[in-house]
Every structure is written in C-alpha cells, then in structure tokens.
Amino acid sequence: MTNVYIAGMGATAVGEHYGRDLADLASEAARLALASAPGIAPHQIGAFYVGSAYSEELYGQGQLGAYLASVLGLSPSIPALRIEAAGASGAMALYQAVQAVQNGLPLALVVGVEKVTDHLEDAIEAAQAMAADSNEEALHGVTLTAQWAMLMRRYLHEYGYAADAFAPFPINAHANGAKNPLALYRFAIDANKYRKAAMVASPLNLLDCSTLADGAAALLIAGEQLARELDGPRIRIAGSAVATDTPALHRRRNPLELHAARASAHIALGRAHLGVGDVHVWELTDPHGIAATLALEAIGCYESGTAPRYAAEGAITPTGKTPIATAGGYKARGDVGGASGIYQVIEIARQLSGTAGATQVANARVGLAQSLGGIGATAVSHVLIRES
C-alpha cells in the first residue's frame, strides 16, 4: 500500500446560490482544485467520486458520477460514481478515493456537492429526516433537528446544566466563520443573543441550529509517487475509517453515546499510529452544540458530561486544547449536506499548511476531520498529517 496525499483542493462559497445549479457549483470546485495543483492535468485523473446527500430528493438528479464526469470533461473510461451516506456522503466518497489510491491508483478526484435552496424549509426538513429510520422515526414527523434537541434535553437533565450551556459552541463557530470569506454567516454572536433566540425545536434555538445551504468542494488525492513531484507542504491522509450505528436513535442502548463516532476516530488514529492526544485541530459534525459535545466525548477528548464546561473555558477556540470549527463549523460556514466532509478536510489541510489566516492554530501538524451521517449512524474519520 502506498501513502496517500492531498494534491489539490478548492471550494465554492457556501450560500444560497439562486443563480447557480449543481453542475456549475461542482465545476467551480473542481477547477479550483486543479488550479491549486499546477503540476496536474485533468487527463491524469483515474477515478472520480462524488459525495451528495440530497441530489435526488432536492435536485432530482441521479447518476451524479456520470452526470458530473461529463460536465467536467473527464475521460469516459474512468470509474465515476456517487456515494450517499446522508451528511457523511462527501467524507465517504473521500474514503473510497483513499482506498483506491492506497491500492495503486495514481490520482483521484473527489467532489462533494449540494444544491438545496431551490426548496423551502419543509422539504429540506423532510429530506434530512431520510437519514433516520423511515418507519420508526421519520413517519412520526420527527426531524433530525428534533432528534438532536431530544439528546440535548436529556444531556442537560443527566448532567445538570442550564439551558445555555451549549452557547460557547455557536459563539466559537460564528467568531471563526466571521473570518472565513467562504462562510454562510460571517458575523459574530454573543451569549446574550443566544439566550434571546427563538426556538426551532426546543430546547434548540435558532442560534444553535445550522442552516443547510448550497456549495461544492473538491480534493485531488494522489499516491506518493505523484505527490513527490508537487510543490508545497505535503499533507498526508494517514488514517481513514468508517463505522456505523443504527439510524434509529431509540434502538441504541444509550442514545447519548455516539458509538460510531468513537469507533471511526479510534480506528483512523490507530491506522495513523497516533492517539487522541496527538491531534492539534479538529473538524466535527457540529450543527448544534450538543452534536459537537457528544462527538468530543465519544472520541475521548473529554469525559462524558464535561465538554460544555471545557468549552466555556475556551478549549474549543483556535487557541484552546481542542480547537474545532476554525472555519465556522456547520453553524457559521454552513451545513453543506454531503459536501460538508470535503469542506472539513480542506480546513484541516489549510490548518496543517499554516495558511488558515486569522483562525490559524499555532504549530498544527496533526488534524482529524470527522463527518457524521444522521445522528452518527455513519461516522467517517480522516487523520491528516503535515510531513516535514
């Protein structure tokens, strides 16, 4: 098996791109990725993986592999396929590309793309609810947001926190997102605003809920031989892992434990011969403070019931012990559905390259991006290392 590297990357702004369609967004991201890798030509791409969660339900397009390969003008003789794992679709597409390159493919292109804002909130909620169990959850009108809300209420109850215990998470996300030109929300919020925000699904309020938006992000994944010919710092994907759990929240022994999040992070770190304490910067699936909290605790950064306390002390900011959402996270950068996993890996790669600007984590050499589908039914983790 050969080592696997990030050879190029690019992303569109996250937003309500009313004037642009899915092909247009994917094309921009792929062109930016190629432009970032001057030594690479499109004809070198040997496989194409697309991650998208909602392309059928909210855009009416199947076969994204063939569809976008044709849009990009890729060789018709290479495999091109779309992968769906709800919010983890893009990360799962990257996982597939990593497998192929490890096994000898010189270069793969991965695109995460989502085009959702042609629809109103009710259709978006219904599409997101498809990540849950259709008979046992979605049929009862339960939304993904409401499921996180129920976990939040239970967490507050079990550990005795006040309702605003999770405020540090969106406050950190917005502080960082304000400095990211590609973020959906480029403004700061404070604890006072958080307390006054209207409820979406109690106890989750508007300022603790991400917004699903349009965007596309792309990565060029290269084997060692090709990567050695390229300029710039070498970012290696040192460990990748997928783990799963039942989508039905009520079938889990303890719903507050995200088993797949724990397993995928630990397997990925094991493959990189690293431990939790070796990671300098994190990207998590953090549409709500409770989501970031349960992931941090599952991974083992903090004991169960303690992450909000550390967050209140600044542990999740760029200068803290476990920096998260340095580009704004799901809350401020925007939830880009299946494309989110690619945006996450791009942010970790920027951090490790030392090009993350105002939210740069000092001396970051190891990062972990974890992408969840639904309430952690699918968990995909990638460990990135900057080689010196």
Next chain:
Amino acid sequence: MNIARHWRERTTRYRLEGQRHRHTGEVRFPAQPPTLDEDPNDWEPYQLSGRGEIYSFSVIRQAPSGYESLGLYPVALVRLEEGPLVTAQLTDCDEADLAIGMPVEMVTRRLMDTGEDGVLVYGYKFRPCVQ
C-alpha cells in the same frame, strides 16, 4: 403508492406489537428481522402494554413536508415499561406540563396529512397518563 407500506405495519402501529425473546425475555419494539447470528425461532410476537415514561422530548416548530397542518407538535423518546425506547409524537398535552420522567400511555391517532394516495395514516402516539 404507500398503501401497502402502511398496511403491513398495522400490528406495530395499532397494537404496539413488538417481539420477545423466548429464552432471555428481552423485548424489542418495533419487531425487526433476526440478525445474522440470531435464531429466528427465538423471537415471538409480543404486545406491549403502551405504558411508559418520557425519556426526552422536543417541540417541533419547523415541520417537514406532510406535517405542516400539525403546527407546533411535541415528539418524544418514550421508555416503555417493558424496556424498549420508542420514538413517537405526544398528544393531549401542553408543552409547559411536559417533563422528563412523566408517565405516558399509548393512544391511536392520525400521524400525518393525507398524501397523494388519500390514505389516513394512523398509529401510536403517547399522552400523559389519565389518573
């Protein structure tokens, strides 16, 4: 066409029928196919009592398509007295009265707006226990 799909769930939705393990007594709800390492004969149909308590709840203000007519509506994870957790809507209650640990009981109600098939979809919801 979802008519058959709703029809085949009738024992689950109307009677709260799950399954019980013949030897360990473990109760599962809803029933599910045996996993690859289970003996299918070990699981028998089992009707749950419909009593339980609220494990957690939320009140939804942004409804998905098909549920808009409910306006605001409460959903819950209910811990049934036989052990399983179940996801369902709450009904016949005020948000201010809801609390974790509150005893609830099953009732049969309409679950969603009628879709293109015009089928009225009924199933279990839970309400605070009538004293």
